[in-house]
Amino acid sequence: MSSEIRVAVAGAAGRMGATVCEAVEQAEGLVLTGRADPALGTSLEEVLPGADVVVDFTRPDTALGNAIACVEAGVHVVIGTSGFDVDQLAGRGPGKAFFAPNFAIGAVLMMRLATEAARHMQRAEIIELHHDKKLDAPSGTGKHTADLLEAATGTRPPIHSVRLPGLVAHQEVLLGGRGETLTIRHDSIDRWSFMDGVVLAVRRVGDLPSSPTIGLDALLFAD
């Protein structure tokens, strides 16, 4: 890679992709080299040759194919798209793949705190709440939280999905014990909440020891 990281965005006309384009343009050491989106008339194949890293916020049915095209072309890919099986990227390369179910720092902390709390409470349930244009349910964050709690306690918590206009991205983990409850909640009220995480992943994806790497925890915490 040259000293500047050349970044193309897939889904560039979407709610997330448009914000990612702004964030990349504002980030020191990153340069936006391409915007792929049907609404812009540009395909991933057109923007791949000028990129070191592609950021994908597209759709559950296109993200896997996009990611395979990137890594097989030797381009690293940072994936935010939820609702597909990221494990299908195992063994593919030479580019590296990074996927985060949620790029908001507060959401990562919410999942860690909920995992710790679940070790000490009798039962947990997950309620994820999103805007009504979201295609997948349950959310990627809800499924990842359930994975973490199941690994910690041996019991998979149920996930309840709410879709309403006015919402952005929110999740509560409700924990119950004898005579008490504990609620751990995270709210993304603006899509800029995800941008520090996306920019961090763009800077780090090329140096990842394994691919795909899943979860912002791997970039934020040593353990």
Ligand SMILES: NC(=O)C1=CN([C@@H]2O[C@H](COP(=O)(O)OP(=O)(O)OC[C@H]3O[C@@H](n4cnc5c(N)ncnc54)[C@H](OP(=O)(O)O)[C@@H]3O)[C@@H](O)[C@H]2O)C=CC1
């Ligand atoms: N991990 C995280 O932290 C977050 C993840 N997400 C996830 O990101 C994804 C995108 O969300 P959001 O921005 O709200 O969705 P949008 O529908 O607003 O944006 C997706 C965009 O991708 C375009 N697109 C579809 N196929 C392709 C393709 N093959 N190549 C390039 N662009 C394509 C769509 O075009 P068209 O409409 O014509 O299909 C659309 O413009 C969702 O899966 C969502 O769950 C969202 C927020 C945070």
Ligand SMILES: O=C(O)C1=N[C@H](C(=O)O)C[C@H](O)C1
């Ligand atoms: O579609 C969204 O908006 C979001 N999707 C991700 C998910 O499925 O968890 C992350 C965040 O919740 C926003």
